[in-house]
Amino acid sequence: MAIEESMEELHIYEGRQFKAFFGYSPAHTARLLQETGLKTRVLLMTLYFLKSYPREDVAAQLFQASRVHYRSGVRDGLAALVALKDRVVCRNAGL
Numbered sequence: 001m002a003i004e005e006s007m008e009e010l011h012i013y014e015g016r017q018f019k020a021f022f023g024y025s026p027a028h029t030a031r032l033l034q035e036t037g038l039k040t041r042v043l044l045m046t047l048y049f050l051k052s053y054p055r056e057d058v059a060a061q062l063f064q065a066s067r068v069h070y071r072s073g074v075r076d077g078l079a080a081l082v083a084l085k086d087r088v089v090c091r092n093a094g095l
Contacts, residue, residue, distance in 0.1 A: 023051035035087070036080040045070060046077025 018026050024047060033043055045063050048054070054062075060070035 021051075022047040032081070032084075035084055036077075038077055038080050041065075042073040042077050043080075045073045046081065049074045049077075 015026055018024075018029070022029065022044060024032070029043065029047065032038075032047075033040060036043065038046075041063065045059070045065070048059060048062075052059075056067050056070060060067045063070060063073075065073065
């Protein structure tokens, strides 16, 4: 998926609101979508989990998913992000 296509999917949020909710800008999230190959919903569930660590039932309701789907989506998303560790370098690792 091209970054431009990912950005179009994420256009429903203003950049500032998006970052406050998920912890990343729409541009960085679009790049993660491209790098991981995850579905948008799965990546957003994962980023929300990492930022807020919500109760499973609350987060599942927020994403209009069953608890099982939310749990498996976050698990798959975490695995995909971990797989990036050898390819992605964090510029602010020391901060």
